[in-house]
């Protein structure tokens with residue numbers, strides 16, 4: 177599943193080919209993905225120039241003066257910028273034809289999504305889509321820090337891992353990144369959020385930022401894949417310390433990694449390194 181680093185890598189990969197370009201036409205090969213595709217996508221978006229591409233949590237917004245196309249990659253979604261003469265496959269649900277840059281060929285932005293948990297929605301100008309309302313701060317901005325986590329967690333009995341994965345507290349910390357950040361910060365994922373000290377939250381926030389930034393930096397080496405018609409962009413994998421390693425030795429202390437389920441999600445931790 178594309179997590180925040182993959183979505184940010186996608187944004188960086190497609191942005192140079194889209195910003196400043198006008199959308200000539202939009203071809204929908206289905207009426208819906210996870211949700212119905214609103215009529216503004218075919219009635220308002222064509223003719224508009226893409227002024228900017230923003231990532232918010234795991235959403236991408238193509239901003240125009242008439243409104244914004246709101247994209248989510250779901251479980252299996254991929255965006256690529258391709259020549260317009262590449263025939264669509266069965267999972268290529270949306271094409272946006274882009275006006276060519278001076279001296280270049282036309283291109284399309286193609287959205288491919290075999291499982292169709294992705295979405296293409298519309299945000300009217302000057303409004304915030306309901307899916308974006310109530311989201312917490314971006315993890316890689318100064319609005320997110322350990323003090324915020326500490327303040328918000330006082331009195332909370334939920335497991336600290338669930339607290340960290342709650343989009344109201346910080347966005348984009350998925351299951352893998354939550355497990356790895358808690359290991360790096362030495363915090364037992366089962367611990368009640370309200371019992372973690374301020375000092376440990378400062379460490380946790382720093383580890384969240386470090387791990388996500390590292391993953392995005394590593395994804396930068398795959399940017400050219402967004403122009404590659406053959407196969408999907410090379411989504412990348414962390415060198416994992418705990419996630420998916422149940423029964424294997426902790427890379428720090430050698431203790432077998434344990435696994436449990438918290439909030440219906442697999443959770444991995446080292447019982448020696450994480451307290």
Ligand SMILES: [Zn+2]
Pocket residue numbers: 426427428429430431446447448449450
């Ligand atoms: Zn350990």
